[in-house]
Amino acid sequence: xxxxxxxxxxxYRLDRRDPEKSEQVRSWLADVVADLILDAHQLxxxxxxxxxxxxxxxxxxxxxxxxxxxxDFGHGRRINAVEVVNPLLS
Numbered sequence: 001x002x003x004x005x006x007x008x009x010x011x012y013r014l015d016r017r018d019p020e021k022s023e024q025v026r027s028w029l030a031d032v033v034a035d036l037i038l039d040a041h042q043l044x045x046x047x048x049x050x051x052x053x054x055x056x057x058x059x060x061x062x063x064x065x066x067x068x069x070x071x072d073f074g075h076g077r078r079i080n081a082v083e084v085v086n087p088l089l090s
Contacts, residue, residue, distance in 0.1 A: 005033070007052050036062070047079055057082065 012018070013025045036058055043061075044054035053072055060068045061080045068082050075086035 005029075007055050010037070010055060011052075043079070049073070 009025050009029075012021050013029060015022055036055070040051065040054040040058040043049065043058050044051050047054070047057070049057060053070075056070070057068065057073070057079045060082050065082055068079070068084050069087050070084060071086045071088050073079070073084040073086075075084060075089050077084040
């Protein structure tokens, strides 16, 4: 089964300002997603992305997407096999 987890949940997992929410999210995330976090961290370093953008890009890579539509990554940029397209540019 393929799933996609909203990046807000990742933030809640790591955010210590609300320990109850952090623990709740942490408790149901499977160990498999730890690989996504680590890979996104490496991608962030390699591609000079913010951590949140790296999570989005890593999810697109793992989902074998051909394109990632975003205004934040740089139109025409390639991240692994994913082409970034800014839909706001003509």
